[in-house]
Amino acid sequence: MRVAVSAVAVAAAAFLLSGMLLGGWLLLAAGQASSDACGGRGVDRSAVPAALVPLFERAAVSYELGVQGPAILAALTKVESDFGRDLGPSSAGAVGWTQFLPSTWRTYGVDADGDGRADPRSAADAIHAAARYLRALGAPRDWRRALFGYNHADWYVDRVLDTSRRLGQPAAEVQGICAWTVPEGRKLVGGGRIVEIPGSPGESIDERLVKDVLLLRERFHLLITDGYAASGHAADGEHPLGLAVDVVPGPGGSWGDVDALARWAEPSQGRPRPPFRWVGYDGDRGHGRGDHLHLSWRHADAPSRRPPAAWVEVLVAP
Secondary structure, X not given: OOOOOOHHHHHHHHHHHHHOOOOOOOOOOOOOOOOOOOOOOOEOOOOOOHHHHXXXXXXXXXXXXXXXXXXXXHHHHHHXXXXXXXXXXXXXXXXXXXOEOHHHHHHHOOOOOOOOOOOOOXXXXXXXXXXXXXXXXXXXXXXXXXXXXXXXOHHHHHHXXXXXXXXXXXXXXXXXXHHOXXXXXXXXXXXXXXXXXXXXXXXXXXXXXXXXXXXXHHHHOEEEEEOOOOOOOXXXXXXXXXXXXXXXXXXXXXXXXXXXXXXXXXXXXXXXXXXXXXXXXXXXXXXXXXXXXXXXXXXXXXXXXXXXXXXXXXXXXX
């Protein structure tokens, strides 16, 4: 943003302090105002530097910018710095990937890359800060208003929106998670041998969950990093029962996909969608979301803590 920030920024700061989470990331919030509460992708990976795509997706999900968010963040970064080729300073003193004035950065800057400091010359920090500021300015309810608040010029708003349409995926390729439907599942009684997960070498699961795991892995481009494990996890958890998986981005996927799965599996914080029992990020708390997403399935009490559970709920029945 290459012009001075006016009273809009003051009002935006008050908005943040009154209702918005001030951390570097936002996850699984209830009562979302986004027009696409389940998040989305929407960036044409052939038109945007590949290393930046996960940042645009992650920032859009973190600040609830909806399905247009990734493409608009990409467009803003293109217009402001040509994807980092011109970090400034501008004639107005703005610097970095998304051209923040120092005064505005002091309010909205974030440490998204986990290096201990908020730096507008860091792509991750700058893109997340832009998402945070746009959210405070009214996105995604009113993108024109938010972008005008970012830089007070109609030509700027038009250029970012036009660029976002050019950098966005064709509409037919954007699949909202909220619109995704799966076969109606049910409670499965009996069975429950521990079997290998096809296509995930070294990982196994309760046989009743295989179809669920394969469906989720394909839909959200996941890599399964852990399933059944007799030790190394909480003794009263689901891994020792073969009723949980840990996932990270797989081939062709990104943390945006993992975030979308988290938001779909737990639309309201603390109230996971059946058949899931617990949904959450585990691992390195110093890097935002953690190092994997954990999913576990609802099941019968298992006092012995050994598989199989008498019954388990599933997404996809045999």
